[in-house]
Amino acid sequence: MTKDTATRLIHTRGRRLAQKTVNPPIERASTLLFDTSSDLYGAKPGYGRMGLAVHRELEDALCVLENATFAKLTSNGLQACALAIGSQVKAGDHILFTDSAYGPTARYLDRRLEKMGVEATRFDPRCGATISNLIKPNTRVIYLESPGSLTFEISDTPAIVDVAQQRGIRTILDNTWGAGILHKPLDLGVDISVQALTKYAVGHADVFGGAVMSRDKRVAQEIIDCGDDWGISLGPDDAYTALRGLRSLKTRMDAHEAAGLRIANWLSERPEVSQVLHPALEQHPDHVIWKRDFTGSNGLFSVILNAVSPEGLKRFFDALELFSMGFSWGGFESLIIPCDPQLKRSKGHWIDQKVGPLLRIHVGLETVDDLIADLRAGFEAMGE
Ligand SMILES: Cc1ncc(COP(=O)(O)O)c(C=O)c1O
CATH class of the missing domain: 3.40.640.10 (Type I PLP-dependent aspartate aminotransferase-like (Major domain))
Structure with a gap:
């Protein structure tokens, strides 16, 4: 029976490849077909x-x-x-x-x-x-x-x-x-x-x-x-x-960890920073537990700044070129966000005592010296 093009388009099925491949096939299927x-x-x-x-x-x-x-x-x-x-x-x-x-x-x-x-x-x-x-x-x-x-x-x-x-x-x-x-x-x-x-x-x-x-x-x-x-x-x-x-998770993670630690340590020396919240730093209150239960760190941590005016904080963010603002983390790119609007904690949480704004930083896979220069430029603009 000769079939119409529309019918044949629906029933066209190519040869399935049987060779071994490094990666699995992507089978886009809601319907699976059965012979009987x-x-x-x-x-x-x-x-x-x-x-x-x-x-x-x-x-x-x-x-x-x-x-x-x-x-x-x-x-x-x-x-x-x-x-x-x-x-x-x-x-x-x-x-x-x-x-x-x-x-x-x-x-x-x-x-x-x-x-x-x-x-x-x-x-x-x-x-x-x-x-x-x-x-x-x-x-x-x-x-x-x-x-x-x-x-x-x-x-x-x-x-x-x-x-x-x-x-x-x-x-x-x-x-x-x-x-x-x-x-x-x-x-x-x-x-x-x-x-x-x-x-x-x-x-x-x-x-x-x-x-x-x-x-x-x-x-x-x-x-x-x-x-x-x-x-x-x-x-x-x-x-x-x-x-x-x-x-590539392990390799990327090693790079995020090394870059994250360098930047966290650099930030902990900055006069604008009150506290670095990074569990791999010895001064972190839970460092001992982290060392016992974790095998490493990554590129995600927070800092609490010293008191700063809203204008100073705006100048800081505006001056950054490499750290973009956006939710999420874990990608190849560096990100930074002010977190106070989303810090919804119970009354009496230790964070109530903080002096300035809390910023969350994700250190991506860029060259670390460039990232440090970017943050330095941000701090310089903040103080102007
Ligand atoms: C700790 C944690 N859990 C879960 C999620 C939710 O993941 P998704 O954005 O894929 O829904 C996020 C997202 O930021 C997260 O940070």
Whole structure:
């Protein structure tokens, strides 16, 4: 039977390549085809949302990175945080979460979970074992992020895990800063590690992705079920890009670390700077815990300036040529943002004592001397 062009366009399928390639194929597929009706049901994967070759390879790489046995991919980091938490709680439960959680995660905990009948309470990121004082009979989850967003507190994760395990409470840790290279929460007994792949894994500021990792079979099934119920998936092109990013993660991280340390040390000598919030610096209040539980640092940290006028601060930002202003981090480029508008902490948080504005800095892969010259020019303009 001769078929019309429109029909033939729909049924044209090229030869599939069978050669071995270094990288997995990107299969752009919602529909998967089966030869017989009996193959249709029960096939895994039976539908593109479950992921294909590139997703399996990314999941395997993430398991290597985090010493996990299971990884679930999500379309961005916030969704990974929401999935990890949502998979563990039901109406009537209570969750404890760090006061320094990434803002939108804290908003999800405060706003969305409340609507779902789950009570969420903040804890001091430096509380350690005294978290036991906050536990209620219905506490199901302790949610950590270490270092904390913007303020870089390092939690005493083993002490908190110890308390949680004694009470049958699950622990989740946002490991985006550690990226699996610098920190392995599952090795410390944490039940679920979460990453925004958008940051260092992808590394080029061009793609969103997230992942939820565990090595506990029951936890993994809870994450799978919740992910299925919420319809969570990651597109194949984005999975491919994240996987490509992982190949060079260690090398990029080493470069971010070296440049970040040089700039953090330089900043700590500047008269305009009151405090550098970088856990690898000896003067950081949690340096000892960081040294025990992390294997290195990266390019992301904050500084608290001495008191400065709004005009002086504006002149500083206007003078910068290499440090651009923009949310996010982990890419090849250097970024700087004033953080005070997004510093939403409980009353009595140590940050209430700060003298001047808090700036978060991401040190990219540019030549460090150029970056230092850029910041110097900013400080000179600030003082004019
Ligand atoms: C610590 C942390 N977790 C999660 C996220 C969310 O990641 P995404 O932007 O991919 O949703 C971010 C984003 O900045 C983050 O900094």
